[in-house]
Each structure stands twice: as structure tokens, then as C-alpha cells.
Amino acid sequence: MKKLGLIGFPLGHSFSKKYYLNKFEQESIVDVDYDLYPVENMSDFKALYQNDKEFCGFNVTIPHKRNVLDLIDELSPEAQAIHAVNCIKIERRTGSLYLKGFNTDAYGFEFSLRPLLQEQHQTALVLGNGGAAQAVYYILKKLGISFKIVSRTKENGDLTYEELTPAIVAENKLIINCSPVGTFPNINEAPQIPYESIGIDHLLYDLIYNPEETAFLRQGKARGAQTKNGYEMLVLQAEKNWQIWNGELE
Incomplete structure (x- = not known):
């Protein structure tokens, strides 16, 4: 076995x-x-x-x-x-x-994001700078999408949450949550960003998959944004892992 x-x-x-x-x-x-x-x-x-x-x-x-x-x-x-x-x-x-x-997280993120990208998704905000965020940075660079990292402290990102203005959120049409905020059981929590600046041209992607719709995604959807959770990313990376273990990929 x-x-x-x-x-x-x-x-x-x-x-x-x-x-x-x-x-x-x-x-x-x-x-x-x-x-x-x-x-x-x-x-x-x-x-x-x-x-x-x-x-x-x-x-x-x-x-x-x-x-x-x-x-x-x-x-x-x-x-x-x-x-x-x-x-x-x-x-x-x-x-x-x-x-x-x-690192199959990168593959999972890339191919779950690609079909959703539109012309306006030229710049992004990445919320969080932990381990999961590293694969996101890598793929955004690969896709030619410039981004700013939003973190709790200035030392760990380009912007702090306090510095994230409504104008910055309005300007960046792709927002990716790589933080654990909103994960079960804390399903009513959401990253502290100016949600009032989100509109129909925005795409909100949350790496969290439990709950299926986080408070972050829910607030985006309420303002007309396109939303995506992390479930497909997990499935894609899981299948890629299986191919690797079976010698189908080197």
C-alpha cells in the first residue's frame, strides 16, 4: 500500500x-x-x-x-x-x-483566475503577505499584473489597511484576499477595506473556501463585483499533485 x-x-x-x-x-x-x-x-x-x-x-x-x-x-x-x-x-x-x-498552489491560483480576467484587471491589491500570498505574487508577476501588498504593518507590505483609501480601492479592479480573515468559524469577519468603492468592474478573489462565500466576497457581490472563492484553486492543485506523485509530471 x-x-x-x-x-x-x-x-x-x-x-x-x-x-x-x-x-x-x-x-x-x-x-x-x-x-x-x-x-x-x-x-x-x-x-x-x-x-x-x-x-x-x-x-x-x-x-x-x-x-x-x-x-x-x-x-x-x-x-x-x-x-x-x-x-x-x-x-x-x-x-x-x-x-x-x-508549488502547485501557483498552478491552482493561475488557472482558476485566468478565465475571470478582463481588460480592466491591470492592477491588483493583495491583502496579506503570508505563505499563501507568495504563490499569488508569483502568478500576478507572470501574468503582467502589477500589484500592491496590503498588510497590517508597513514593514510587510506596500500599504497598511489604514492607508488604503477609497480612491486606491476604486483604481485597482482586482482584489485578492490572502489573509485568513473570514475563515470558519469567524465567518462574519472581513478585511477592513473601503468596500464602498467597489463596483461592477471589480473582481474579488478570496483564497478561503470555508465558508463558500466569505463576508469579503459577500460585500463585493452586493456592490456588483464578480467574486471567486478558493475552492477551484484547491481542486486544481490537488489534481496537479496527483499527476506529480504518479510520475505524469516532472
């Missing part, structure tokens, strides 16, 4: 486990299992895959997307540029272990 899993700490609700176990059942895949592995220290993670030869890959979530880099033998171009890994493929080469690191 091959083993796949998700590492992070702490681990609560997991999209990945539910998604892959459903996939295995629906596609009659019987030789693979997927489980959660709450790992606080990287030394514990290393022991996990070194001591069990059944492991062939992992997903990585907070706080380890960068912590894990020291254990990786080879990085994909995206992972190298973003300096973060969310997918690991384990190869066993003549008895030695070889770990390849990928």
Missing part, C-alpha cells in the same frame, strides 16, 4: 484528506492511502518517511511550506521562485531517498 499525506501543525479540518479519499473511492484506486500527519518539527517529518518505505509523497501546509526546504533535494522552477513547497514527491534511488519539491 502506497502512502500519501499532509504535514502541518496543527492540523484541523483538511480539504486534502477528504478530497483524495473521495477520489480513490470514485476512481476505484485501491493501492493508495492518504492521511493527516500533524508534525511540529522537521526532524519528526524526516523520521516519518525515512522509517516507512510506503511513503511516496506529501502535501505541506502551514507552518512548514518553507521549513521543509532544507530537506528537499530538487525544487521545481515555481517552488524555487516562490521559495515555498506544498507538494513533495519521494523517490527511492538505489536505496537512497530523493525528495522533489513543487
Whole structure:
């Protein structure tokens, strides 16, 4: 039985486990299992895959997307540029272990965003600067969309929330929430931005998928904006991970 899993700490609700176990059942895949592995220290993670030869890959979530880099033998171009890994493929080469690191968050974000982009989406505001935001920055640069980072402190972004004026929000027609604000169970919370400046030309994208419609998206929709949550991004990255683990992608 091959083993796949998700590492992070702490681990609560997991999209990945539910998604892959459903996939295995629906596609009659019987030789693979997927489980959660709450790992606080990287030394514990290393022991996990070194001591069990059944492991062939992992997903990585907070706080380890960068912590894990020291254990990786080879990085994909995206992972190298973003300096973060969310997918690991384990190869066993003549008895030695070889770990390849990928960032499929970037792929998931890019191809869930692309169909929604219109001519007015030339500039963007990115709310938050955590690990998830790094893949967003990478893709916006790839797509030629200039952006400003909005953070709680000036040291971590271009603008603070206090500096975000109605005029700036009106000017930037693409707004992406990469912060955890609004995630279940805090479903009534939303990033503090001037929502009154949002209109029908805006596109609001929230990386959060639970709840399905965050307060951030709800306020945008009420003002005529196009909205998108993070669910499709997760599905796309999950399928890309599966291709990597099965050797369909290198």
C-alpha cells in the first residue's frame, strides 16, 4: 500500500484528506492511502518517511511550506521562485531517498483566475503577505499584473489597511484576499477595506473556501463585483499533485 499525506501543525479540518479519499473511492484506486500527519518539527517529518518505505509523497501546509526546504533535494522552477513547497514527491534511488519539491498552489491560483480576467484587471491589491500570498505574487508577476501588498504593518507590505483609501480601492479592479480573515468559524469577519468603492468592474478573489462565500466576497457581490472563492484553486492543485506523485509530471 502506497502512502500519501499532509504535514502541518496543527492540523484541523483538511480539504486534502477528504478530497483524495473521495477520489480513490470514485476512481476505484485501491493501492493508495492518504492521511493527516500533524508534525511540529522537521526532524519528526524526516523520521516519518525515512522509517516507512510506503511513503511516496506529501502535501505541506502551514507552518512548514518553507521549513521543509532544507530537506528537499530538487525544487521545481515555481517552488524555487516562490521559495515555498506544498507538494513533495519521494523517490527511492538505489536505496537512497530523493525528495522533489513543487508549488502547485501557483498552478491552482493561475488557472482558476485566468478565465475571470478582463481588460480592466491591470492592477491588483493583495491583502496579506503570508505563505499563501507568495504563490499569488508569483502568478500576478507572470501574468503582467502589477500589484500592491496590503498588510497590517508597513514593514510587510506596500500599504497598511489604514492607508488604503477609497480612491486606491476604486483604481485597482482586482482584489485578492490572502489573509485568513473570514475563515470558519469567524465567518462574519472581513478585511477592513473601503468596500464602498467597489463596483461592477471589480473582481474579488478570496483564497478561503470555508465558508463558500466569505463576508469579503459577500460585500463585493452586493456592490456588483464578480467574486471567486478558493475552492477551484484547491481542486486544481490537488489534481496537479496527483499527476506529480504518479510520475505524469516532472
